Amino acid sequence: MADITQQMPGRSPATAIDEAKRQKLLELVRGRALARPTDLAEDEVMVWPSLVVVEAVCATVFLLLLIAVSVLFSAPLTAQANPNQTPNPSKAPWYFLNLQELLLHMNAGVAGVIIPTLALGALAAIPYFDRSPLGVGILGTSAKGRKIAGFSAIFTTVVLIGMIVLDEASGRTQFGIGGFLRTQLGAPEFVWNQILPVGIIMATIAVLVVLVQVIFKPTRREMIIALFTAFVVTYIVLTISGTSFRGEGQDLVFPWQLPLEHH
Amino acid sequence: MAREQTLADKISSSSVWRSVVRHGYPDTQRNQALIIASNVFLHIHPVKIKRYATKVTYTFCLGGLSFFMFLVLTGTGVLLMFYYIPAADQAYQSMKDIESSVTFGQMMRNMHRWSAQGMVIAVFLHMCRVFYTGSYKPPREFNWVVGILLLVVTFLLSFTGYLLPWDQLALWAITVGTEIGGAAPFVGEQVNLVLRGDFEIGQSALIRFYTLHVLFLPLVAAFLMAVHFWRIRKDGGISGPL
Numbered sequence: 007m008a009d010i011t012q013q014m015p016g017r018s019p020a021t022a023i024d025e026a027k028r029q030k031l032l033e034l035v036r037g038r039a040l041a042r043p044t045d046l047a048e049d050e051v052m053v054w055p056s057l058v059v060v061e062a063v064c065a066t067v068f069l070l071l072l073i074a075v076s077v078l079f080s081a082p083l084t085a086q087a088n089p090n091q092t093p094n095p096s097k098a099p100w101y102f103l104n105l106q107e108l109l110l111h112m113n114a115g116v117a118g119v120i121i122p123t124l125a126l127g128a129l130a131a132i133p134y135f136d137r138s139p140l141g142v143g144i145l146g147t148s149a150k151g152r153k154i155a156g157f158s159a160i161f162t163t164v165v166l167i168g169m170i171v172l173d174e175a176s177g178r179t180q181f182g183i184g185g186f187l188r189t190q191l192g193a194p195e196f197v198w199n200q201i202l203p204v205g206i207i208m209a210t211i212a213v214l215v216v217l218v219q220v221i222f223k224p225t226r227r228e229m230i231i232a233l234f235t236a237f238v239v240t241y242i243v244l245t246i247s248g249t250s251f252r253g254e255g256q257d258l259v260f261p262w263q264l265p266l267e268h269h
Numbered sequence: 270m271a272r273e274q275t276l277a278d279k280i281s282s283s284s285v286w287r288s289v290v291r292h293g294y295p296d297t298q299r300n301q302a303l304i305i306a307s308n309v310f311l312h313i314h315p316v317k318i319k320r321y322a323t324k325v326t327y328t329f330c331l332g333g334l335s336f337f338m339f340l341v342l343t344g345t346g347v348l349l350m351f352y353y354i355p356a357a358d359q360a361y362q363s364m365k366d367i368e369s370s371v372t373f374g375q376m377m378r379n380m381h382r383w384s385a386q387g388m389v390i391a392v393f394l395h396m397c398r399v400f401y402t403g404s405y406k407p408p409r410e411f412n413w414v415v416g417i418l419l420l421v422v423t424f425l426l427s428f429t430g431y432l433l434p435w436d437q438l439a440l441w442a443i444t445v446g447t448e449i450g451g452a453a454p455f456v457g458e459q460v461n462l463v464l465r466g467d468f469e470i471g472q473s474a475l476i477r478f479y480t481l482h483v484l485f486l487p488l489v490a491a492f493l494m495a496v497h498f499w500r501i502r503k504d505g506g507i508s509g510p511l
């Protein structure tokens with residue numbers, strides 16, 4: 007049945023009706039187009055039931071879990087708010103504790119506003135830098151992409167923990183460099199508390215980029231995987247540090263040394 | 270051979286039933302298409318989709334769960350609003366009352382609290398899923414940006430809700446949080462003043478956070494979600510391997 011038009015007498019292939027119309031006509035002849043308005047292609051399924059069932063099961067399982075958790079654990083309610091009694095340590099909600107952790111190491115405006123704004127801006131800009139459709143729909147794009155993600159995660163975790171401990175050991179003076187600039191050279195606040203920490207962050211990111219470039223020779227997408235992974239891991243490591251390892255005076259402690267209401 | 274009409278058949282072919290649901294039981298492809306297309310809530314979906322889009326191990330249900338948690342939060346939130354009093358000298362007591370004298374009050378509060386935490390986590394993980402599957406690439410760039418806005422609104426919803434119990438945890442978390450924002454160069458002090466309505470956290474901050482939390486931000490979130498979901502369809506359904 008492939009070439010009906012070509013076999014029709016008096017019609018050259020050049021004037022034949024186009025392919026789409028021909029298909030429609032064939033459907034009509036076979037009686038399919040009318041009888042089954044939603045004919046499925048090979049790789050398609052009907053949303054009802056195939057997707058609706060998945061959604062219903064997900065929603066039900068989650069709801070049961072939520073009810074179980076809510077029966078077992080109660081939301082915290084501490085003593086009534088008292089503006090005259092500052093708890094030590096005072097902590098922001100957990101998902102902002104990463105910013106509070108950053109705050110310990112540099113100027114508050116830089117840590118609390120400028121860096122998160124830049125991070126959000128960079129996130130939003132990703133699709134405008136990486137436009138190649140390669141790897142869509144595949145977790146981590148490729149085996150190499152997944153390897154790069156793993157490398158970036160390990161690099162970021164190790165470097166961050168190292169930096170937090172080092173800065174703490176130097177009395178939060180930017181590893182002593184900031185302290186030196188301030189006390190020995192009399193540098194102004196914005197040099198040791200703004201430019202220097204931002205410089206250290208940029209340098210760390212640059213090291214990651216160079217390492218990934220040299221080791222993996224990545225595509226643009228793979229380099230962005232390295233950077234995004236570094237962002238996510240930073241968010242998580244700083245959040246854990248701020249939540250579980252910062253005690254009185256925001257000093258570095260072990261989780262079991264925290265005051266009770268912060269466990 | 271015609272099978273005997275059951276009670277269910279009689280009900281579902283009655284004129285009352287048919288005035289509500291215009292098609293028959295969705296066991297034929299035609300009715301399965303109609304149920305999606307003619308129901309205002311279901312027609313957020315197309316009638317048919319690619320097979321891979323139904324795989325739980327592709328989306329991990331994270332976008333759907335974020336949305337579902339938003340619905341749970343709206344439901345439990347409305348119930349809490351019946352009892353909660355956004356006044357600095359009564360808020361704490363009304364929380365106590367919800368926990369001790371309102372039927373299922375503690376349960377409502379727990380569900381609200383835990384799904385709020387859950388939503389922050391789910392939205393963040395959803396972003397990671399979208400990233401690692403490369404689902405932000407054209408034509409989905411704009412929906413990724415809408416997603417980032419949703420992430421910010423989710424944080425803000427959670428943050429504004431944090432103050433409402435008016436206990437020590439709430440007061441000082443918001444104090445620290447607004448101080449972080451207040452450190453913004455040039456505009457920080459003004460932003461803080463607008464948020465708190467005062468130099469410290471008191472009645473004006475509470476009513477501002479309350480209004481943002483129960484009205485303004487949920488509306489913004491719903492608006493953005495409408496755009497988000499619409500765009501998923503306009504961008505050709507969820508992404509998949511080429």
Ligand code: HEM
Pocket residue numbers: 328330331332333335336392393395396399404405409412413414415416417419420423494497501506507508509
């Ligand atoms: C309240 C927050 C959000 C809700 C309720 C939500 C909901 C959804 C839902 C239901 C889907 C369908 C597929 C799936 O479940 O994965 C989806 C897809 C998508 N979301 Fe979200 N989302 C939210 C936040 C975000 C964020 C933070 C981002 C990214 C920054 C994002 C970017 C996307 C993109 C690009 C798609 C298309 C994915 C694809 O085609 O595979 N969304 N969203």
